[in-house]
Amino acid sequence: MIATATKDRLIKLQPLIALFVMCLAISILSDKFLTVNNGWNILRQISVNICISVGMTLVILTRGIDLSVGSILAFAGAVGAGLLKFGIDVPSENVNIGFTLLGAIIAAIVVGGALGWFNGFAITRFKAPAFVVTLAMLTMARGFTMLYTEGFPINGLGDHFGFIGTGWFLGVPFPVWITAVVVLLAVFLTNKTPLGRYIYAIGGNENAALLSGINTKRVKMIVYTLSGITAAIGGLMVTSRLDSAQPNAGLSYELDAIAAVVIGGTSLSGGKGSIWGTVLGAVIIGVLNNGLVLLNVSPFWQQVVKGAVILLAVIMDKTNKE
């Protein structure tokens, strides 16, 4: 019993050890790696992915998947930027409704939440597979983005909006603060609330959860809505950093998010995993990206390495179980 307990602990530490070894190796090979500036750089780069991955973790814990986060990110970012810059024209009344910074931010988050809610609705109401529903949303939300932006970036959003992605607060980049809050809220949700427990129960055994009186449909709706919201927050950060809402923003971000979740030890078959694991997974991906750039590895090889790491993580997860 004790032997298995230590073994379990070691297995849990595996990703942490991997990260440590990786940092050690990169810092030996490049003297630019272990600098304060580079540290903030990595954190700023990964804060968007962590944010999306948190929502993705909740979804995957219920044994679902959300492929639409990249597109939702783009649409929510575009809506936020568009409302801030142009407001809404109401031609019949010949007026324009302007949006304050806060109003635009809230609108973007509501849009992200609404699209996520729709995912959850379609999945629970029609018992459609999450993979297909969110794949459809991936395409549709991208289409909405193109329609809304007419295919052109929305630029020049002002310094206040720019603070979200580029500002500093108490010596720490502002996007890192945002992500930290999202992570802490999600940790609280998963560990300290009934909803969190229900998420694990549904992923672990949906039948048992249903028969225990858990409203499984409602929980799933909430989880997809939250995933839409975290994607929208990510969208605001991306848009702000570039001072531009790109119609092509967030392309294939869902894959990075899924990779972070999987590397972080959350099981794709649901019920097992944690938010901290995902954060660690995202950090591993971030450090890897950063290191490969510092070491002047060609971008083509970077992709190969990244893919190999994901594969390795899954294989290790499987062999640990046996």
Added chain:
Amino acid sequence: MLIAKNITKRFSGVTALQEVRLELNAGHVTSIIGENGAGKSTLMKILSGVYTDYEGELLMNGEAVSFKNTREAQNAGIAIIHQELNLLPYLSVAENIFLGRELKNEFGILDKKEMYIRSALLLDKVKLKIDPNTRVEKLKVGERQLLEIAKALMLDTKVLIMDEPTSAITDSEAKILFDIISELKKEGKAIAYISHKMKEIFSICDDYVVLRDGKFIGSGAISEVDENQLIKMMAGREVELHRHNIHVKKNDDPKILEIYDLKLPTFNVEKGITFDLRRGEVLGVFGLMGAGRTELLETIFGVHTGISQGEIKIDSISKKINSPITAIKEGLALVTEDRKRDGIVPDLSVRKNMGLTVLRQLCNVGVLQIDRERALAEMYIDELKIKTDSDQQLIKNLSGGNQQKVVLAKWLATHPKVLMLDEPTRGIDVHAKSEIHKLIDQLASEGMGIIIVSSEIPEILAVSHRVLVLSEGRITGNFDIDEANEQNILKAAIA
């Protein structure tokens, strides 16, 4: 034709078959009779190569044989038709018949034409008037049964084993089936026929073999016995469970649960199920496989919505229960039959599994109070003597009996008025079993109403005040414990 000698089969400590013998003769239909758990299916699985590690000997036409898998058994001429038919719905009839044994032409390409022609001939033999290209999903259950037989005939089967072939088909479909069986008999095939239906057994079988608790009880020609003798052989179980001193139930205790004309899903009956349950009463429900036991509990618990009609009253007030959520609110609890599928969340701890039903009550302004949950878990671990090294142990690491106790604790935590238990002691050891029986009595004496479904009559007799017997979605027996015994319960179950 096929002789099984001294077959013994053990499953991790439990002896499922003990020195059983069986003889299947050419041109004879042999009925294999026994209660649930008597070992019929295990024996058939040994004959057909599903189970390969057993003690004893199989003789086919006098030669010793042993099969490594079902394919070898099929090649030797033994085919089994399972209760759950093994057909692929989206493939055609011909494709199903030749599945795994496809005919190929000289280029290694599927010879569809030849398979079509041969399928048509086989279908003709079992009097199925369908095109071999029809997809199986379009066939009725009875037709699928016949298709399974056609599939068996393709293999030049000499021994055909049929496991409750009439359990899901209509009378007219059954009649066709019997005609075909008698023709196969004339062709000299040996047929093993498993059924609970006495009428069928007496009309189509030549011989019988009775099993009970994994042991051989008797065999002979069907013409030499009558129904009562067979039932007696099936039922005369050694009572290993003793009735404890069960608290006395008062007949004027108020009714807590009343069920009127409740119709169960998948059963087409005219009159639904009606019964009531008083405070402090333990109601045993018995039925053979497929009698509707589990469906009854699930329907009361709101699992099958939109299908069931009828009325449910709790504390004399009519209630609409359309989901487990409302059922729990009204004070019902259901410990499900299949622990793995419906009961536990394997990767959560003992404590978290127990808390699932009552999380909201363990909260303070929406925040889970882990110490309250831990207190609850520790209380039940102590009270139910659950063997676990801590409340944080994952439930999947516990033994079956202890898992079951955790599931029980989960429901006791809701303080139900009515506790429904579906096979609460299946697959758990004798010691844990008797602890659960004591617990049932204790809960009832404290005023809980309990419904216990079991496929073991001795268990029902050991814990109940009253016994309901189900058969094909209807109530066919209602006994006070003083008048209930194995024989009249079994007789009602077969009716």
